Amino acid sequence: MSDGTPKTNSGRLTAIAPILIALLLVAVFAKRLIDIQGGLDPNQVESVLLDTPVPEIDLLPLPGRGPGLTTKNLKGEVTVVNIWGSWCVACLSEHPLLMKVAAENTVPLHGIAWRDEPEASLRWLARNGDPYNLIGQDPISEAAIAFGVTGAPETFVVDPEGVIRYKHVGPITITDWAETIAPLVEQLRQ
Amino acid sequence: MNPEIGHYALALALPVALVQAFVPLFGAARRDAALMAVAGPAALLQMLLIGTAFAALTQAFIASDFSVINVYQNSHTAKPLLYKISGVWGNHEGSLLLWVLILAVFGAAVAAFGGALPDRLKARALAVQGMIGTGFLAFILFTSNPFLRVNPTPAQGLGLNPLLQDPGLAIHPPMLYLGYVGFSMAFSFAVAALLEGRVDAAWARWVRPWTLAAWSFLTVGIGLGSWWAYYELGWGGWWFWDPVENASFIPWLTGTALLHSLIVVEKREALKSWTILLAIVTFSLSLLGTFLVRSGILTSVHAFASDPTRGVFVLALLAIAVGGSLTLYAIRAPKLEPGGLFSPISRESGLLINNLFLATAAATVLLGTLYPLIADALELGNLSVGAPYFNTVFIPLMVPLVLLMGIGPMMAWKRSDLAGVLARLKGALFGVGLVFALALSLSGIDAIDIAGSAGIALAAWLFFASFTEWAGRVRLFKLSPANLWKRVKALPRASHGMTIAHMGMAVLIVGVSGSSAWKQENILTMGAGETITVAGFDVTFHGAETIRGPNYESVQGTFSATRGDGKAVTLKPERRIYDQPAQQTTEAAIHTAFWADLYVVLGDGPADTGRYVVRAYFEPFVPFLWYGILMMGLGGLVSLSDRRHRIGAPLRAASIVELAKG
Numbered sequence: 001m002s003d004g005t006p007k008t009n010s011g012r013l014t015a016i017a018p019i020l021i022a023l024l025l026v027a028v029f030a031k032r033l034i035d036i037q038g039g040l041d042p043n044q045v046e047s048v049l050l051d052t053p054v055p056e057i058d059l060l061p062l063p064g065r066g067p068g069l070t071t072k073n074l075k076g077e078v079t080v081v082n083i084w085g086s087w088c089v090a091c092l093s094e095h096p097l098l099m100k101v102a103a104e105n106t107v108p109l110h111g112i113a114w115r116d117e118p119e120a121s122l123r124w125l126a127r128n129g130d131p132y133n134l135i136g137q138d139p140i141s142e143a144a145i146a147f148g149v150t151g152a153p154e155t156f157v158v159d160p161e162g163v164i165r166y167k168h169v170g171p172i173t174i175t176d177w178a179e180t181i182a183p184l185v186e187q188l189r190q
Numbered sequence: 191m192n193p194e195i196g197h198y199a200l201a202l203a204l205p206v207a208l209v210q211a212f213v214p215l216f217g218a219a220r221r222d223a224a225l226m227a228v229a230g231p232a233a234l235l236q237m238l239l240i241g242t243a244f245a246a247l248t249q250a251f252i253a254s255d256f257s258v259i260n261v262y263q264n265s266h267t268a269k270p271l272l273y274k275i276s277g278v279w280g281n282h283e284g285s286l287l288l289w290v291l292i293l294a295v296f297g298a299a300v301a302a303f304g305g306a307l308p309d310r311l312k313a314r315a316l317a318v319q320g321m322i323g324t325g326f327l328a329f330i331l332f333t334s335n336p337f338l339r340v341n342p343t344p345a346q347g348l349g350l351n352p353l354l355q356d357p358g359l360a361i362h363p364p365m366l367y368l369g370y371v372g373f374s375m376a377f378s379f380a381v382a383a384l385l386e387g388r389v390d391a392a393w394a395r396w397v398r399p400w401t402l403a404a405w406s407f408l409t410v411g412i413g414l415g416s417w418w419a420y421y422e423l424g425w426g427g428w429w430f431w432d433p434v435e436n437a438s439f440i441p442w443l444t445g446t447a448l449l450h451s452l453i454v455v456e457k458r459e460a461l462k463s464w465t466i467l468l469a470i471v472t473f474s475l476s477l478l479g480t481f482l483v484r485s486g487i488l489t490s491v492h493a494f495a496s497d498p499t500r501g502v503f504v505l506a507l508l509a510i511a512v513g514g515s516l517t518l519y520a521i522r523a524p525k526l527e528p529g530g531l532f533s534p535i536s537r538e539s540g541l542l543i544n545n546l547f548l549a550t551a552a553a554t555v556l557l558g559t560l561y562p563l564i565a566d567a568l569e570l571g572n573l574s575v576g577a578p579y580f581n582t583v584f585i586p587l588m589v590p591l592v593l594l595m596g597i598g599p600m601m602a603w604k605r606s607d608l609a610g611v612l613a614r615l616k617g618a619l620f621g622v623g624l625v626f627a628l629a630l631s632l633s634g635i636d637a638i639d640i641a642g643s644a645g646i647a648l649a650a651w652l653f654f655a656s657f658t659e660w661a662g663r664v665r666l667f668k669l670s671p672a673n674l675w676k677r678v679k680a681l682p683r684a685s686h687g688m689t690i691a692h693m694g695m696a697v698l699i700v701g702v703s704g705s706s707a708w709k710q711e712n713i714l715t716m717g718a719g720e721t722i723t724v725a726g727f728d729v730t731f732h733g734a735e736t737i738r739g740p741n742y743e744s745v746q747g748t749f750s751a752t753r754g755d756g757k758a759v760t761l762k763p764e765r766r767i768y769d770q771p772a773q774q775t776t777e778a779a780i781h782t783a784f785w786a787d788l789y790v791v792l793g794d795g796p797a798d799t800g801r802y803v804v805r806a807y808f809e810p811f812v813p814f815l816w817y818g819i820l821m822m823g824l825g826g827l828v829s830l831s832d833r834r835h836r837i838g839a840p841l842r843a844a845s846i847v848e849l850a851k852g
Contacts, residue, residue: 016520018519019513026508029508029563030565033502053319085576087430088576089432107810115576151576
């Protein structure tokens with residue numbers, strides 16, 4: 001038998017719990033907003049990951065599509081690494097830009113297919129075009145966690161020594177590419 | 191009408207809202223009838239003022255008055271009239287104005303039609319509405335004023351995002367806001383009841399119609415958004431677990447729970463404090479959605495241009511509304527009179543379990559949506575979740591809920607007999623077995639076929655069980671047609687509404703399961719005269735031509751599709767390039783054959799070859815999603831038309847309920 005109305009001590013706790021949870025959430029939001037006002041761009045990397053070498057990865061290829069992606073591939077020249085998945089809506093919005101970048105062939109663009117079925121990834125690429133040089137599968141988030149990915153899509157710029165120099169969270173726009181990423185790639189080449 | 195008149199009316203609405211927020215509250219505390227009576231006229235005046243402001247802004251959009259920055263940024267003279275009007279709420283400032291307008295209309299409706307409400311409850315509920323209005327009016331006036339001018343006046347506007355120039359999306363935001371804001375009524379009544387220190391069956395009867403209306407609008411609003419994503423974005427999906435979609439879905443889940451727990455309060459005076467909490471939480475989550483969308487703290491494809499100042503303002507509003515109401519809850523809820531007792535096997539228990547599943551589902555979706563923020567704040571590192579998380583955790587919560595939905599409505603109040611209920615459902619169970627076997631025999635025995643067939647069988651369970659329950663109530667197979675019709679008419683509309691909405695849910699599940707399991711697609715670079723096949727359809731391309739629309743240029747392909755000996759249907763997908771802003775959109779061509787869609791998209795082709803990338807999808811059961819959502823919305827409205835829900839209706843309806851339960 002129950003009537004859902006708190007009467008006992010535990011009942012009083014039930015009555016107080018919602019406000020405590022709400023206060024915690026408000027604190028989390030406030031911290032985020034303060035960080036944003038203090039200059040944190042939610043579409044930018046936390047400083048810890050900037051300027052550190054890329055993590056050790058050795059990712060399998062998508063079946064029937066050339067070699068996979070390993071740390072070796074991210075050394076020796078400036079590269080751009082894009083995290084995506086066929087389930088990711090926002091990835092589609094940046095896709096035309098990636099296709100354009102690939103067509104201009106200015107910088108090797110590698111993909112990490114994050115938490116995706118290989119067939120789904122391949123279908124998605126067949127449907128929307130394949131801008132990637134190499135693609136590694138990351139079904140269990142090993143690379144995503146190592147790269148500190150917060151959501152898809154994310155894009156990293158890696159210098160010739162294999163050090164992460166820039167991270168962009170969320171879809172890249174033409175402005176992001178023209179004003180930030182492309183100049184950085186140029187600069188890192190020198 | 192002059193934009194300044196609108197601006198002035200909006201500025202005047204703020205002090206009126208302040209008066210509405212505090213004078214009646216003070217009056218209720220002092221039992222001063224004159225002060226309490228201020229609430230009604232204040233609410234009506236507020237609606238008049240905000241209505242004037244909204245009309246002035248709409249007028250500026252229709253007349254393309256580009257001296258108003260908001261119009262300049264979001265409109266264009268060449269836009270069709272419909273999209274000039276929908277441009278009013280196709281941007282941050284204007285959509286907030288629509289938000290407060292709806293709030294004011296709801297408030298005025300309580301003032302005008304709430305004659306039967308106890309004076310103090312009415313005064314307090316309107317005061318809480320006034321507080322919400324005050325917060326949002328201040329937000330608009332101080333951070334998001336739609337009436338700001340620019341000098342010199344630009345000759346032409348920047349235009350509305352072409353993706354938003356769509357009939358479905360033109361009415362999507364108003365529907366969504368009718369839902370969000372409608373829940374503010376439940377919130378206001380909940381806070382008023384806490385102030386009164388009293389929650390009873392009559393209270394639930396007053397709150398339920400507002401909740402039903404809000405729920406119906408939100409259901410249809412979310413459905414419209416999903417429909418739009420399906421046909422406009424051109425990649426054939428209909429739900430993506432994007433933060434902005436989740437922001438509307440979470441209050442829907444708790445609102446659905448609220449709708450059901452209110453029944454328990456009304457019928458049995460139990461679950462009172464839980465229901466009050468749900469009312470507070472549902473509106474708080476609506477506010478949270480507003481905050482997430484407008485502050486830019488999460489990455490989403492749908493977000494409005496974000497601005498941290500606005501984020502701080504909305505967060506402050508959220509903190510005051512949620513903090514204030516939940517503090518009041520923490521103090522007052524333990525003192526609410528406990529309600530009736532019930533056994534673990536009873537209608538009450540069924541509705542309580544329904545609530546637990548829905549609340550858990552809402553918490554799960556909320557956690558997934560906020561996970562990047564929470565992980566970041568706790569310095570757990572950077573982790574986030576996508577569609578795989580949501581599908582993994584959400585489906586296991588929904589399956590038992592739907593199983594319960596079949597049984598729950600047949601259980602008696604207080605103490606029920608589970609074996610008896612299941613015995614009545616033997617026919618339904620037999621039907622489920624038949625449907626499952628039929629689905630398997632038509633599809634196959636791969637894992638995906640079994641999963642899809644199981645989903646359809648689950649839907650069949652809900653459909654047949656709902657039908658059995660309804661048939662039992664009207665004694666479908668026991669009465670002569672004339673008596674049957676009398677019986678159908680005597681059954682409360684709320685019961686018919688429930689059956690329609692539950693069956694709508696069954697139809698929706700067919701859509702979800704079938705489209706997830708058996709979608710087929712094919713992609714080909716095609717020239718004129720070539721044929722692509724998908725799911726037994728031969729789709730022949732007859733070439734593409736450039737056509738001119740009112741404010742865009744379009745490449746339109748012509749396809750004909752045949753299946754076997756059937757007659758051909760013509761499909762004309764387009765790729766449009768809008769003039770201003772110059773942006774490309776795909777217009778998929780969709781042929782709906784009752785249970786499935788044939789969906790053709792014209793892609794880019796290699797330049798100047800006359801060849802195009804063509805994507806053809808066979809989308810089985812997708813139309814069922816829309817049928818199901820419409821049935822759910824209709825069920826809500828039918829239930830709303832129940833005479834018990836008309837404020838001020840005599841309470842003799844209760845006896846009809848007893849009769850109907852028979």
